[in-house]
Amino acid sequence: xxxxxxxxxxxxxxxxxxxxxxxxxxxxxxxxxxxxxxxxxxxxxxxxxxxxxxxxxxxxxxxxxxxxxxxxxxxxxxxxxxxxxxxxxxxxxxxxxxxxxxxxxxxxxxxxxxxxxxxxxxxxxxxxxxxxxxxxxxxxxxxxxxxxxxxxxxxxxxxxxxxxxxxxxxxxxxxxxxxxxxxxxxxxxxxxxxxxxxxxxxxxxxxxxxxxxxxxxxxxxxxxxxxx
Ligand code: CA
Numbered sequence: 001x002x003x004x005x006x007x008x009x010x011x012x013x014x015x016x017x018x019x020x021x022x023x024x025x026x027x028x029x030x031x032x033x034x035x036x037x038x039x040x041x042x043x044x045x046x047x048x049x050x051x052x053x054x055x056x057x058x059x060x061x062x063x064x065x066x067x068x069x070x071x072x073x074x075x076x077x078x079x080x081x082x083x084x085x086x087x088x089x090x091x092x093x094x095x096x097x098x099x100x101x102x103x104x105x106x107x108x109x110x111x112x113x114x115x116x117x118x119x120x121x122x123x124x125x126x127x128x129x130x131x132x133x134x135x136x137x138x139x140x141x142x143x144x145x146x147x148x149x150x151x152x153x154x155x156x157x158x159x160x161x162x163x164x165x166x167x168x169x170x171x172x173x174x175x176x177x178x179x180x181x182x183x184x185x186x187x188x189x190x191x192x193x194x195x196x197x198x199x200x201x202x203x204x205x206x207x208x209x210x211x212x213x214x215x216x217x218x219x220x221x222x223x224x225x226x227x228x
């Protein structure tokens with residue numbers, strides 16, 4: 001899951017980025033409104049954390065522009081304690097939730113998870129899956145054929161990406177940017193190694209192989225031969 005933080009206070013921004021990265025998210029941080037707006041318009045995020053008080057373009061203006069451009073990404077905005085107006089306005093403009101500064105990180109993390117879950121519910125379930133493979137997004141658990149499979153945070157993120165976009169061939173460059181927050185270097189075999197580890201856990205003990213390598217293109221999760 002990839003998040004964008006738009007926060008001009010450097011310390012707060014770095015602190016949030018670190019905490020959310022440790023929680024297993026890929027995080028981009030913009031230190032001003034214009035950069036934040038540009039990133040939100042061009043990259044694909046699962047959630048945007050948007051500070052209202054920004055020196056150049058304020059958060060409410062950014063939110064308005066995103067919604068006008070048809071961007072449905074969930075937005076959690078950060079507001080000062082005394083600005084009830086901002087809170088009301090933000091929700092009216094299409095923000096999904098707000099948090100009043102100062103806040104504790106645990107609360108932010110809980111709100112982020114709730115919003116992401118709500119997004120998943122929107123897609124009709126609180127979990128996603130394919131065939132007998134199920135991902136419980138809230139509890140970060142994976143089962144196949146009812147059997148629990150233990151994954152690392154990165155493996156879970158990789159599997160979630162594949163499953164959410166099942167049937168679609170995902171190039172290594174896309175996987176790199178969405179799961180590792182890095183630009184893909186064709187000499188690196190990080191992704192291939194990670195896929196092999198994931199495959200060993202997900203497919204090795206099962207007759208139906210779900211993860212497929214598409215030579216020269218990337219990886220995909222799908223039912224073989226389109227069987228259901
Ligand atoms: Ca600020």
